[in-house]
Amino acid sequence: MSADFTPNDPFAMFRQFWQTATPASAQPFLPPMSEEEIDRKLAELRVVEGWLTMNLGMLSMQMKTLEMQRAAIAALKPREDKK
Template identity: 45%
Template sequence: MTEKTQEPLDFLKSMWGNMGFPLPGMVAPTVDTDELDRRIADLKAVEGWLRSNLSMLQMTIQGLEMQKNTLATMQAISQSAGGADANPFANPALWPWNFMQQATPGMPPAGAEATPAPPAKEAAPSAGKGKPKG
């Protein structure tokens, strides 16, 4: 073995140098303030880009959540309406009739017979307050 005085990072520098791009700042930190300013500006640009992408991602997620909730609501409405009646708009000839029924909800349908009112109960004469007969 030959004894050479080597810097501890010479081996790493020679390996990294053959790759074609500079050694990262963690291994050999720069002391040039202009280089540091350039790196800071680059990193701030990347930060701004990432923030804009984050906000677009959040807006997309919110839009999809709103779409999901809308579809779930529409499905619930269609399921609850599906059990009640058949589609009132299926026969166009009945449209005015259907609209009229909706406009007057208290009216009974034309084919339904009116139920007779229950007979009125006669008021029982009270003992002390009634008129004398005669």
């Protein structure tokens, strides 16, 4: 943590960021990059996107498996109305 952080002022970090940003910079969150840096960043983001897509697929498959298990248990339960 920075020495400027206090629990009473949670926005101190943002205020410090905006104070250090140069007024000539129109986009403080997106500094100018070379083509190589942009290509490298895009490649990194594509790897992250692939990893997230894979995890989403695994999560979806696990949810569908649990739904199938619940349906199988419900189908095998004796019905109350058949007594």
